[in-house]
Amino acid sequence: xxxxxxxKKIIVSTLETESTHNRVKKIIExxxxxxxxxxxxxxxxxxFAKKLLxxxxxxxxxxxxxxxxxxxxxxxVKQIQYAIEVGADAVYSCLNYNALKxxxxxxxxxxxxxxxxxxxxxxxxxxxxxFGILTNEEKINVCDLSVKAGCRVIKTDAGYPYNTIIxxxxxxxxxxxxxxxxxxxxxxCKKEESNYIINAGARLIHTRNIPSILQ
Amino acid sequence: xxxxxxxAKVIDHTYLKIQAxxxxxxxxxxxxxxxxxxxxxxxxxxxxxxxxxxxxxKVKISAAISFFSGLYPLKIKLHEIEDAISNGAxxxxxxxxxxxxxxxxxxxxxREFKEFAKVGKxxxxxxxxxTCLLTNEEKIKACELAKKAGIDFVKTSTGFKKAGATIEDVKLMRKTVxxxxxVKAAGGIRNWKDAVSLIEAGADRLGTSCGVDIVESYSIN
Numbered sequence: 001x002x003x004x005x006x007x008k009k010i011i012v013s014t015l016e017t018e019s020t021h022n023r024v025k026k027i028i029e030x031x032x033x034x035x036x037x038x039x040x041x042x043x044x045x046x047x048f049a050k051k052l053l054x055x056x057x058x059x060x061x062x063x064x065x066x067x068x069x070x071x072x073x074x075x076x077v078k079q080i081q082y083a084i085e086v087g088a089d090a091v092y093s094c095l096n097y098n099a100l101k102x103x104x105x106x107x108x109x110x111x112x113x114x115x116x117x118x119x120x121x122x123x124x125x126x127x128x129x130x131f132g133i134l135t136n137e138e139k140i141n142v143c144d145l146s147v148k149a150g151c152r153v154i155k156t157d158a159g160y161p162y163n164t165i166i167x168x169x170x171x172x173x174x175x176x177x178x179x180x181x182x183x184x185x186x187x188x189c190k191k192e193e194s195n196y197i198i199n200a201g202a203r204l205i206h207t208r209n210i211p212s213i214l215q
Numbered sequence: 216x217x218x219x220x221x222x223a224k225v226i227d228h229t230y231l232k233i234q235a236x237x238x239x240x241x242x243x244x245x246x247x248x249x250x251x252x253x254x255x256x257x258x259x260x261x262x263x264x265x266x267x268x269x270x271x272x273k274v275k276i277s278a279a280i281s282f283f284s285g286l287y288p289l290k291i292k293l294h295e296i297e298d299a300i301s302n303g304a305x306x307x308x309x310x311x312x313x314x315x316x317x318x319x320x321x322x323x324x325x326r327e328f329k330e331f332a333k334v335g336k337x338x339x340x341x342x343x344x345x346t347c348l349l350t351n352e353e354k355i356k357a358c359e360l361a362k363k364a365g366i367d368f369v370k371t372s373t374g375f376k377k378a379g380a381t382i383e384d385v386k387l388m389r390k391t392v393x394x395x396x397x398v399k400a401a402g403g404i405r406n407w408k409d410a411v412s413l414i415e416a417g418a419d420r421l422g423t424s425c426g427v428d429i430v431e432s433y434s435i436n
Contacts, residue, residue: 072260
């Protein structure tokens with residue numbers, strides 16, 4: 001994988017509390033320079049990012065209830081609708097971890113279904129199950145429910161504070177194959193480690209740091 | 216020195232782990248009742264459960280709004296507040312939009328604060344500054360605007376960033392807002408010595424996940 005191909009696997013985050021227009025602009029300039037696949041911005045920064053990324057193929061992604069998953073379904077639905085209004089390419093949404101950890105799988109499912117319904121045909125919706133806090137059984141449960149709810153891609157973790165482990169990618173690919181796409185979270189993002197994750201079946205890598213290899 | 220009971224009364228019993236199960240939330244609520252804490256501070260997703268458990272008690276239900284970046288558009292923030300109120304929240308701890316301070320967009324910050332005070336009218340409103348990311352000048356400005364907007368408390372931190380409440384910040388915030396407004400210290404409060412020194416510095420509410428240990432180890436009755 002050369003640097004260009006590597007760059008096309010990278011999504012850079014600008015979601016930190018410290019984000020300002022100036023800071024986001026600087027990161028977007030780097031996205032352009034290194035031809036990254038996409039950039040993660042807060043809901044309020046989508047229009048700004050769109051202007052800066054006009055005439056490029058770099059995608060703009062945003063989030064719902066991120067990274068804690070502490071918001072209710074109602075609020076997540078509003079965030080998805082907002083993301084559609086301003087024209088983001090995809091929205092990454094946290095799930096109802098409280099219901100999952102309490103064994104209320106019906107509630108996990110209805111939360112997912114409401115979000116899928118809100119996103120229908122207008123924006124790509126990707127779930128973030130937070131594998132770092134889940135048992136293997138919970139991981140499989142959440143993947144099953146995602147597929148049933150109509151979500152075809154998940155991102156393992158929000159990256160606060162958990163990073164993706166390769167075993168999770170291998171497990172998801174082995175169980176679901178092409179039925180469920182998987183993306184990884186890796187900060188810091190080193191090329192060698194990223195290679196392993198991609199070869200294991202991850203389609204994209206999310207990071208808070210511009211990969212040092214490209215600097 | 217304040218008594219054990221008085222100490223418990225200023226503590227917001229905080230539980231913001233993303234993997235919180237219903238059992239854990241129940242435990243937090245019962246602890247809050249038993250120890251006489253001011254409130255439980257939880258994510259909105261568990262507010263309905265906390266509200267059911269705490270109905271008819273003195274313990275308030277505080278919802279963590281816009282956690283933890285605070286960087287949501289105002290209309291999303293307001294929607295989250297209304298949703299939390301409809302689920303039974305009686306207090307609101309909202310993260311301010313830090314970018315508005317950093318970019319000196321004070322008119323927009325003032326609008327956010329005023330709308331917060333308006334939508335949260337009748338409840339206790341607390342605005343979180345995330346002081347570890349601000350200069351003293353920025354802290355003072357945010358405190359002044361919060362006071363002007365009619366918010367009930369200025370609060371130091373979410374507890375999710377590199378540092379939480381400091382004595383210096385609490386003193387500065389108290390000095391800026393005067394006695395008529397609340398100052399909540401949160402983040403990194405691990406033992407009764409931390410708690411008491413923050414109260415002496417001017418805090419009249421403390422956000423901590425160590426409330427039980429703090430009160431249990433405090434020796435003055």
